[in-house]
Amino acid sequence: MTQNLFYRLFWAIVLVALQIFVFGQVCLFGYATPAIYVYILCLLPLSTPRYAWLLWGFFVGLMVDMFSYSPGLGAASMTLTAMVTPLLLRLYIPKDTVEDHIPSFKLLSKWKYIWFVSSVVLFHQACFVLLEFFSFFRIWDMITAFLSSSLITIIIILLFAKVREPQ
């Protein structure tokens, strides 16, 4: 349990640092900014208590906010995503698996894992973009930002997952 905590803490720091120093600086085509810190929510097993999901989400989001001039934006979207992720995970995880394993390609099967990551990222990006733009006024900008950022984030996170889980 403690080992897992440190493992996640390590990942949280790595993700936040990468987000602040590398990916937060990226703005591809004027829209797409990857938000890779959402990967921390893909590292929690289904058996994690719900409040722990929320706390992880909230604090990682808050850390990113502190360095990117957007107080509350990351925290709000991450808390929302943290609320939904266990439900998404339950959709994809096979019924007979042990619940305290970290989701992975192996645990979920390749395509299900990709779907799981994609839905988490899409949900997070949807919250993030909606809160950021906070109106439907610039609808096309919003959709472009949402789709491009999601795509790039999914790709990066899947690469991370690949690195984390050598086959």
Add this chain to the structure above:
Amino acid sequence: MQRLLDFLKKYSYWFLFLLLEGLSLLLLFRFNSYQKSVWVTSANAVSGKILEWKSDFSKYISLIDINQQLTQKNILLEHRVQQLTEELRKKEVENLSVALSDSIKGYELMAAKVVESSLFKKNNYITINKGENDGVECEMGVVCGTGVVGIVYATSPHYAIVMPLLNGKSNISCQIRGTDYFGYLRWNGEHPKYASMEDVPRHAKIENGMEVETSGFSAVFPEGIKVGEVVRTEGSADGLSYCLQVNLSTDFASLRDVYVLKSTSHAEIKQLHQGIIKEK
């Protein structure tokens, strides 16, 4: 009651969710104005420091680019300097011709560069980069921005040798500005800064600081081109005339750009001279 507690326990995370989400939204909307968000954004000490490191690091990384840019800029500026120097030189010629326009009427100015020169020999010579092909001929006058330089002594197709004032054989007719007293400027081979003006009549009233200029008695130099200033008055060896020490206004040590004076009547006068020699 028990069921209520169970219910609360089971769904306690909802309260946490509402709390955290509320907090986030509070941050998002309340602190969206910059001033109030100081404690949670980069203005606080820790993130400020880290961002500073980050900025330092990225600055260091981009040094190569900056260096390249600077080098390019340097080349550009170097180029510009060259262009401007060229412009300046042209302007100088114009200015000179404006300043000397009165005295220089009937003369053409041709810019030339000093290729080689000596200072400390008994007979010094200067080589310039204009020659016969450019229209330079023997016995043309050579001046610079500050005064007289000398007379063209020999020419080749592309170069010419000038006999400057600093030559034992040099002998230029001069006068004291504002008077009619004239004499010959010669160099005794001692100091490249001073020459002596000889054959000045003894009754002339000479004061130190008077300006010496060309007299215009020959077609080589027009009247009124500055040569230097009188610094000392001495009697000549035979006691019949004054010998004036003249501080030359031309700095031969730093001479780079000169102008050849091309008299429009030069050819005519030369022809005349040759005619007289033939007759003899």
